[in-house]
Amino acid sequence: MDRRDFIRMASWAGLTCVLPAAMDPLRASAQPISGSAYTGTYWIFMHAGGGWDPTHLCDPKGRATENENNPMGRFLKSDIRTAGNIEYAPLGDDGAALDAFFQTHYERLLVINGMDTTTNGHDQGTRGTWSGRTAEGHPPIGALIAATHGPNLPMPLIGYGGYLDTQGVTNAVPLGDGGLLHNLAHPSRPDPTGSEENYFGHPDVPGIVQREQQLRLLRMQGKQRLPRIWDGQNELMLARLGQDDLKRVSESLPENFSNNQLERQIQVALAAYQAGLSVSVSVSRGGFDTHGNHDGNHLPRLIDFVNGANFAMQEAERLGIADKVAVVMGSDFGRTPGYNNGNGKDHWPISSMMMMGPGIPGNRVIGGTDDRHGIQLIDPVTLLPTGSPDTAEGTRLSIAHVHRALRNLAGVPNDFKAAFPLAGEDLPIFG
Amino acid sequence: MSQTCIHGSLKAGLAILLLGSVLTVSGCKEDPTLFGGCSTQDINVCPRSDGFANPYEGQLELLSWPETLRKASLQLTGKLPTESQRAVAEVHGQLGLEASLAEMMRDPGFSQRMIELYNDHFLTDKYLGRENAIELLDEEEWPNLRWFESRFPGDDETALMTNDSLAREPLELIAHVIRSERPFTEILTADYTMANAYSAFSMIGLPDIPVGLGDNPEGFQEIYVPGIPHAGILTSAMFLNRFPTSDTNINRHRSRMAYYFFLDIDINQFGDRPVDASSDFGENPTLNNPDCTVCHTTMDPVAGLFMNWNENGEYSGEGEWFGPDYILPPGFNGEALPDQNRRNALQWFAQRVAQNPRFAQATVKTVFEGLTGQEILDVTIPTPPDMGGMGGSDGAGGAGGDPGVGGMGGDPGVGGMGGDPGVGGMGGDPGVGGMGGDAGVGGMGGDPGVGGMGGVGGSTPPPPPPPLPDDEPNIDPTVDPALQRAYNVQQQVLRTIQQRFIDSGYNFKLLVREIVLSPYFRAKNASPLTSDLEKELSTFGTARLLTPELLSRKIEATTGIRWRSNPNRSDYLLDQYRIFYGGIDSDLVTQRVTEPNGVMASLAQRMAYEVACSAVPYDFSKPVSQRFLFPDIDQNTPLSETSDQVREAVRHLHDRLLGEDLAGGDEEIAATMVVLMEAYNLGRQGLADGSVSDQLVGQCRLNNDRMTGADLPESRRINRDTEYTIRAWMAATSYLLSDYRYLYE
Helix, strand or coil, X not given: CCHHHHXXXXXXXXXXXXXXXXXXXXXXXXXXXXXXXXXXXXXXXXXXXXXXXXXXXXXXXCECCCCCCCCCCCCEHHHCEEECCEEECCCCCCCCCCHHHHHHHHHHEEEEEEEECCCCCHHHHHHHHHHCCCCCXXXXXXXXXXXXXXXXXXXXXXXXXXXXXCCCCCCEECCCCCCHHHHHHCCCCCCCCCCCCCCCXXXXXXXXXXXXXXXXXXXXXXXXXXXXXXXXXXXXXXXXXXXXXXXXXXXXXXXXXXXXXXXXXXXXXXXXXXXXXXXXXXXXXXXXXXXXXXXXXXXXXXXXXXXXXXHHHHHHHHHCCHHHEEEEEEXXXXXXXXXXXXXXXXXXXXXXXXXXXXXXXXXXXXCCECCCCCECEECCCCCCXXXXXXXXXXXXXXXXXXXXXXXXXXXXXXXXXXXXXXXXXXXXXXX | CCCCCCCHHHCCXXXXXXXXCCCXXXXXXXXXXXXXXXXXXXXXXXXXXXXXXXXXXXXXXXXXXXXXXHHHHHHHHCCCCCHHHHHHHHHHCHHHHHHHHHHHCCCHHHHHHXXXXXXXXXXXXXXXXXXXXXXXXXXXXXXXXXXXXXXXXXXXXXXXXXXXXXXXXXXXXXXXXXXXXXXXCXXXXXXXXXXXXXXXXXXXXCCCCCCCCCCXXXXXXXXXXXXXXXXXXCCCHHHHHHXXXXXXXXXXXXXXXXXXXXXXXXXXXXXXXXXXCCCCCCCCHHHHCHHHXXXXXXXXXXXXXXXXXXXXXXXXXXXXXXCCCCCCCCEECXXXXXXXXXXXXXXXXXXXXXXXXXXXXXXXXXXXXXXXXXXXXXXXXXXXXXXXXXXXXXXXXXXXXXXXXXXXXXXXXXXXXXXXXXXXXXXXXXXXXXXXXXXXXXXXXXXXXXXXXXXXCCCCCCCCCCCCCCCCCCECCCCCHHHHHHHHHHHHHHHHHHHHHHHCCCCHHHHHHHHHHCHHHHEXXXXXXXXXXXHHCCCCCCXXXXXXXXHHHHXXXXXXXXXXXXXXXXXXXXXXXXCCCXXXXXXXXXXXXXXXXXXXXXXXXXXXXXXXXXXXXXXXXXCHHHCCCCXXXXXXXXXXXXXXXXXXXXXXXXXHHHXXXXXXXXXXXXXXXXXXXXXXXXXXXXXXHCCCCCECCHHHCECECCCCCCEXXXXXXXXXXXXXXXXXXXXXXXXXXXXXXXXXX
């Protein structure tokens, strides 16, 4: 069975669509096949767009002395900070800019260093980091998890950025990042957060309009035989089924939104999760492709990015769902050892990922790199570095390994695994 | 390029006096254009198309000519067809449609639509607003950049106008070439750029000229910036900033995008070779490592052609580039850049792209996908360049390199050229050694000790870059045969369009016309299909969710109002709801969402309610002759299921909003009557028992003109709905405004 057949089969099984049979014209109302609220792990995928520099984050290198030629970074090795078993770079004026994140969360945090993305291309790297394969054709892990656990939810994957080519397994919903959602949650009300009065002055009139809309769409579908048009009509029908659920998101939205866009997006996503309507969200921050003035441009973004993850966990804590939230951070690839003539850093295929959440063992670093951020093989059992590929035995830690583990952890079914196969073998990344 | 006179915005006396010496302007003596005299009033002078046969006659149902006309008009201009266009399409069929299209393509809305279509690719609208474009440019290079600060201190509007005019430079060039029916290749070969009075001052510096002397200072025209070898979009500062370079990227990104946009070649598809960080990349891997050269061999020579343009998009004119021991020499498609063209390398490149059939192929693809909203089916195997031109066949790479640069053998797995393992190229002396491919591994077979590096100073010219990939790539044999047939049929139509486009001298309007006439734009339905035929017809039928821009224009065209909070604000779909509805901001969000989701469905629903709330009272308030929605019924006409007048009014709504010409007894008329009458009966019941107010909600009340904001006379004001007729019509109207046929085209 090829992927096309699989997707077709999956859709007929109700993974992404509702059949006309699910509509009951006699009752004159559209019913989703399954509308149960999702209460499992909420997955937040954070993409640092452009290729981040792990040597200034969770795989810190720095320089031995002030006078070192061609240093990996401009901080001293002796200033590298630690939180439990995890080392991190001393960023910011006082070297403590990453403390809030690492010191607070190290017990839950898994750091994967020395991960080989095998590419220097942005598109390939972004695809690889989030799908496990640099070539086109695989959906992001967030989409697979969303399709697994929330096939009939209205916004299983909220897509604010990053790699969102879902390959049809689910839709990535751009949910907006503020109070306008209230307007959409109550489309028939002029004042969605105030009076319940609608545009028609009668509470039942919008229901008549919506009922007849869906019935007309069914009639049109019944007469349509070109698959492209039929599919388009089906998309609209499915999309409409999710309308009422927005009210639940609206009710869960905070009264005050953050001034930071990434943080607002996380607030909306967590509200969608609280409403039981979403399984995952993909957010992204750009500007990491610093071929020039690396320290000046890249490091402040790294700090903001990591603070975004910190905010996500704080918000989850405030909402009482911290034990349900998983955060996964990654980027296109890493950056070259040392600085170029423009004080920038170019593309480098070795990268890191950081993650925490249910089922992810914390206070742990797996994989590693040498002093120049060169790859090291790992012991396939302990996952500790064994040395350079030239001299040591072991396994090369790949993005496919990480994604195999993520898929297993998130319960992605074998059907999806077979439809979107990954190279390599399973490693005990999550124990 | 004619320099005989100045026309347009700056023709006022003083402007001519001052600008004449520096503005290179043409267009006064327009040659007659292909579509210039063609109109619905005189269809006999219209150029005729051979049209397209229905490839599945009897099975594939196409839109009628009037239906095609409506769809094209909304798509191309954002307006409904005129009465005369409708009439001529009814009577003369395809010929009438062709005449109507010629008229439409003279509409300013058409230019706007084409700008929008190309911005989806170039994304230069990122620089609209604030001083986003101005800040890209260096005042040392552009000393009059901020001319407005001295002339109009504190005038934010002039500053913004200047910024946006600079930002629109590349897209206005496209609009200009289309409008004037010049060969579309001129978007690359133009030896001028586009500016209006605002941006011309910034670009060519005439700070003493006050703005506003011309009769249309906002109108764009051709200008020549002294000292700049313009090559259309390729040398546009906005384009070059949007696709930037760096010290280490050295124009490769620009090269890749030039191939992608103008030659329909995605270099990234050439190879998906993993980069092995632990392996020895060797010296200069983009030159020597087959994992890298599979793409860089094509990419790097064109990167060199951008040599004169720095990261800010400024021209240096130095004609300097790295030596061949660092990066492949500049060139394109089997041809090395001659030394005498080093300072105008992009003009040299533009001429060659323009002559290549792939330019037409790329343009057809861009416009086809832009107008239909559907991707062209691709079931082929990506074809990297034939690296035979680089030497190195059968491991004899670079044998002729004396004393210049030897050749590079290709990787047989990709390039189809086999080198015996380890034989490698016999490098020139002292040329770059050839890299013979190892058939099994694709590694570097060349012996660097033999090949060596160098050859810079040799008298033999460096090897030219490889020719472009085959125009007719191989179909992937594993693809379903029905899809292979679908591909072949589609390619046949596209190749026909491409040839007609070329034969017309690259007339863009002809290209648009042919796409509209094609069965891919017109497919509507089919007879019952077998599953095989269903796959084969899977490329037919546009089911395109309208973009926020298209929907916004359609709302105004069909209802007569714009969806916005008041006349001083932007349309919702172009502002606060743009991203919600799947639009782009050309910056952080650059990919449109083409499938609706719950949020977008809710947004469409809110649009339908709010537009109906705004448009229905407004329409009823107008004189009958000016009404869009209710020309044959009054707001006080009692509603009844048996009323022919009411049924006729519903029929008109279907026609106006959805383009459906239905009989009075059609089931869809009956369904809309259900909405109307159920709402009416419920509302009247509520009025009777006091649960429903006879006042319209505030947002629907009409006291000011919806379009201008002007106070309306008492006779046109509507605040009450004592019989619940207005709100019943609002229900029926919103039902149709949120329909599939309204939201999709």
